[in-house]
Amino acid sequence: MSENSEIGNGFIPSGQLQFGVFFQGVNSGTIWKSQDSGSQTDFETFRTLAQTAERGLFAAFFLGEGLRLREHLGRPHTLDVAGRPDAQTMLAALAAVTTKIGLVATQNTTYNDPAHLAHRLSSLDLLSAGRAAWNVVTTDNAWTGANFRRGGYLDHEDRYTHAEAFVETAKRIWDSWDDDAIADSETAAAWQTPGSVRRVLHDGQHYRVDYTPRLPRSSQYRPVLFQAGDSPEGRDFAARQADVIFSAHPAYDDALTFRRDIVARAVKAGRGANDVQIMPASEFILAATAGEAQEKKAWVRSLQIGPQQALAYLEQFWGRELSSYDPDGPLPEIDPVVAETSETRGSGFHGAKARQLADQWRAEAKDKGLSIRQFVTGKTNRVDATFTGSYTDVADTLARYARTGAVDGFNISPWLVPTGLDDIVNHLVPALQERGVYPTEYAGTTLREHLGLPVPQRSPETIADDGEIRLELAVHQQQL
Amino acid sequence: MSTNEQERPGFLVLELDGDGAHPAAWRAARHAPRELLTGARIRSTVLAAESAGFHGATFADGSLAQGETDVGGRLDAIQRAAFAGPLTRSIVLVPEVDTVYTEPFHVATQLASLDYVAGGRAGWLVAAANSESAGAAVGRETVHGTALALEAEASVEVSRRLWDSWEDDAVIRDVETGQYLDADKLHYADFETGPDFPGAGYTVKGPAIIPRPLQGQLPVVAPASLFGEHLYDAGALAGIDAVLVTAPTAQALAASVANFRHRLGTTVAIIAELDVVVDARGQSAEERVAYLDAHTSWLSPRARYTGGADGLVELLTEVLAVADGVRLHPAVLDVELDELSRLVLPALRRRGALAPQTPDATFRDLLGLARPANRFELAGN
Numbered sequence A: 001m002s003e004n005s006e007i008g009n010g011f012i013p014s015g016q017l018q019f020g021v022f023f024q025g026v027n028s029g030t031i032w033k034s035q036d037s038g039s040q041t042d043f044e045t046f047r048t049l050a051q052t053a054e055r056g057l058f059a060a061f062f063l064g065e066g067l068r069l070r071e072h073l074g075r076p077h078t079l080d081v082a083g084r085p086d087a088q089t090m091l092a093a094l095a096a097v098t099t100k101i102g103l104v105a106t107q108n109t110t111y112n113d114p115a116h117l118a119h120r121l122s123s124l125d126l127l128s129a130g131r132a133a134w135n136v137v138t139t140d141n142a143w144t145g146a147n148f149r150r151g152g153y154l155d156h157e158d159r160y161t162h163a164e165a166f167v168e169t170a171k172r173i174w175d176s177w178d179d180d181a182i183a184d185s186e187t188a189a190a191w192q193t194p195g196s197v198r199r200v201l202h203d204g205q206h207y208r209v210d211y212t213p214r215l216p217r218s219s220q221y222r223p224v225l226f227q228a229g230d231s232p233e234g235r236d237f238a239a240r241q242a243d244v245i246f247s248a249h250p251a252y253d254d255a256l257t258f259r260r261d262i263v264a265r266a267v268k269a270g271r272g273a274n275d276v277q278i279m280p281a282s283e284f285i286l287a288a289t290a291g292e293a294q295e296k297k298a299w300v301r302s303l304q305i306g307p308q309q310a311l312a313y314l315e316q317f318w319g320r321e322l323s324s325y326d327p328d329g330p331l332p333e334i335d336p337v338v339a340e341t342s343e344t345r346g347s348g349f350h351g352a353k354a355r356q357l358a359d360q361w362r363a364e365a366k367d368k369g370l371s372i373r374q375f376v377t378g379k380t381n382r383v384d385a386t387f388t389g390s391y392t393d394v395a396d397t398l399a400r401y402a403r404t405g406a407v408d409g410f411n412i413s414p415w416l417v418p419t420g421l422d423d424i425v426n427h428l429v430p431a432l433q434e435r436g437v438y439p440t441e442y443a444g445t446t447l448r449e450h451l452g453l454p455v456p457q458r459s460p461e462t463i464a465d466d467g468e469i470r471l472e473l474a475v476h477q478q479q480l
Numbered sequence B: 001m002s003t004n005e006q007e008r009p010g011f012l013v014l015e016l017d018g019d020g021a022h023p024a025a026w027r028a029a030r031h032a033p034r035e036l037l038t039g040a041r042i043r044s045t046v047l048a049a050e051s052a053g054f055h056g057a058t059f060a061d062g063s064l065a066q067g068e069t070d071v072g073g074r075l076d077a078i079q080r081a082a083f084a085g086p087l088t089r090s091i092v093l094v095p096e097v098d099t100v101y102t103e104p105f106h107v108a109t110q111l112a113s114l115d116y117v118a119g120g121r122a123g124w125l126v127a128a129a130n131s132e133s134a135g136a137a138v139g140r141e142t143v144h145g146t147a148l149a150l151e152a153e154a155s156v157e158v159s160r161r162l163w164d165s166w167e168d169d170a171v172i173r174d175v176e177t178g179q180y181l182d183a184d185k186l187h188y189a190d191f192e193t194g195p196d197f198p199g200a201g202y203t204v205k206g207p208a209i210i211p212r213p214l215q216g217q218l219p220v221v222a223p224a225s226l227f228g229e230h231l232y233d234a235g236a237l238a239g240i241d242a243v244l245v246t247a248p249t250a251q252a253l254a255a256s257v258a259n260f261r262h263r264l265g266t267t268v269a270i271i272a273e274l275d276v277v278v279d280a281r282g283q284s285a286e287e288r289v290a291y292l293d294a295h296t297s298w299l300s301p302r303a304r305y306t307g308g309a310d311g312l313v314e315l316l317t318e319v320l321a322v323a324d325g326v327r328l329h330p331a332v333l334d335v336e337l338d339e340l341s342r343l344v345l346p347a348l349r350r351r352g353a354l355a356p357q358t359p360d361a362t363f364r365d366l367l368g369l370a371r372p373a374n375r376f377e378l379a380g381n
Helices: A002-006 A043-055 A087-097 A114-127 A156-174 A232-241 A252-268 A290-304 A307-318 A354-368 A372-380 A391-404 A422-434 A447-451 B039-052 B077-087 B104-117 B132-137 B146-164 B224-232 B253-264 B285-293 B309-320 B333-350 B363-367 B375-380
Strands: A018-023 A060-063 A102-108 A132-137 A200-203 A208-211 A224-227 A281-287 A386-390 A409-412 B011-015 B056-059 B092-098 B124-127 B171-174 B179-181 B220-223 B242-245 B269-278 B303-307 B325-330
Touching (some): A043 A060, A043 A087, A043 A422, A087 B039, A087 B077, A087 B104, A102 A114, A102 A224, A102 A447, A114 A132, A114 A156, A114 A208, A132 A156, A156 A200, A156 A232, A208 B132, A224 A232, A224 A447, A281 A290, A281 A391, A281 A422, A290 A372, A307 A354, A354 A372, B039 B077, B039 B333, B056 B325, B077 B092, B104 B146, B124 B146, B146 B224, B146 B375, B220 B224, B224 B242, B253 B269, B253 B309, B269 B309, B269 B333, B285 B303, B303 B309, B309 B333
Parallel strands (some): A018 A060, A060 A102, A102 A132, A132 A224, A281 A386, A281 A409, B011 B325, B092 B124, B124 B220, B242 B269
């Protein structure tokens, strides 16, 4: 118990971990070059992965969203998996073939209308009998806006104001039906008790809403809210609004520091120390022995970052074609063509000073004796987000997180679909259960119950006007 | 459509919305009111419709106008269809989706996704919301009149282009060259509304964020009424694969279909719309309607059949001889579906009036549509 005091502010570690699975569908993390690499679009891939996760008592199945196809040097980016189904449509289908696992949809506040998105999330929540969640993300760039009626309408500095007002409006929509709004029997005076549904009005800087919501609350009250904020403003937003933070802090010490910070912010915002949960993004490379796991890791990395990806990674910072360079040789000696990097569109590595960065990287690679491919592999796979080792060693490592409450669980990105969770479910989960840090059954039927989240209080009628709320969500560097 | 339309057996589609087409249908449903808005309800109704022999199911959406129904709740139509996808094998799943107050890019992505989860059995019933409340929900001015058809036309064209923006074999997975995609097989949609577009014009860049749907292009169904007097104009039905038509009375339905067929030709499938209420539970159809009408009266723009199962078999045989299909709107879903399943569909099958139910067949198969060529592939050659 001595480790408990590391957090402070009345935080009590649950001593338990939850797993989520993040089906990525884009970027280099998912291997497509193996014989075991499944389709990225066939329903069977999704069904298999979701059912495997459910067999392993995972709390959540998580889908990302990117509203414009990634581009590289002005052309579609062709080296990584891409092309994925709409999150909520897929999750609605998965709701029919699963019974317990939570269903998390990443959905953008910038290119949706609050009434429509709140309605669809509510719909998913009812269809799945209380298993839906929304991972709130935002974007502001005109490049994505080119796919939408409204275009790139939102100024960079306004996007967080917009997102906050959006989430507040969604919560009001989910709050609008009284518990007894629907008739008890067929002889009632009306299907819907008169006066039992509140109209939601919002007249703000970016949109107007005048909406009479069409759905009741679900058995978990409303969809669970995930958020991935990391800037100070983003953390405050999460501390105020979110149920779970999809964090970028999986390394133990870093996770503990992040937890301390979030607990302090949540308490300051008037919420309980345990009200905001934390699930960092992570990757697991496991085997029976540590040695085998290391070998497996080398194999995984070689398939994630091939020679073409290594060069393409540098090209986005150099702003020019580098195909004449040997991926197994040193970094290019020529300089980037632009002072500011052009990003791989839809992936996002904003604002680095290209030449300065190139000098820095050349020095770093030379210093460590790394080839282009080795260097890029190190850059694209964050060392601290990967747990590599034997099932028992990794289980011991994770048990420590559970004991101190550094995290509430891990959102696992499988490097292979649909079989990428098999060894986790077959070997790691039992090892964690033996250590008493992983559930041996689902806690209930809803996602909120699995996570042990408090049931929200119905919000007061009046919500602060849009213009008075100023805060920030984190920028999403990678497509989620 | 094939030229020997008269000889081809037809298909039957069932509208699965709520508790039925009668606004007070919930009073005669076989479940508690609060069990309506659940996955369990969708599972039981879509499986009952499939096992009864229906070829398709539609899922209404949009605002719940007072007078149309007592029921104040409705789940998202695309999600209901998606939920039904993995549960079924042969029934095609066609959600109604608005084109006026929605983002065409989202609509295209969601419908393509539906096609994936439904194994190529998805379609799109185009709607053009015209209520003030639909506009107010998203802070836009209400769109009226002929502008509605233009909004629908633009949105359908966006989907058509996005669905073709990936060629069928764009995912190449070439390990040797390290290419997962072939960039030459991806295309910008580059949609732009025309100069006659009402309201704020818009552009959609593309490509899609999902590969080409399993069917290549989902069949698109639209109510003939959406086009008003422009229905017969050249190009009015570009992008539309089937139209929903009705008549003032059930007796006039076959003649009405024949008239549409005469004027539209065979390039578009014709689906007749019919409200049905049949004798059941020892009560006549008239008595059943009277009971429900006493609570809320049933005002419907569609032809209605009220009577015994035998008479309905006769009527449907007559209409299916001229229409490609008929969509039934059951007064009370639970009750009508039982009677249709027990008495009506078996009789129609015996008469050879119904197309067979084919597991894993696509909606295009049902409509007799070949897999479409890709417009960008054509342009490239």
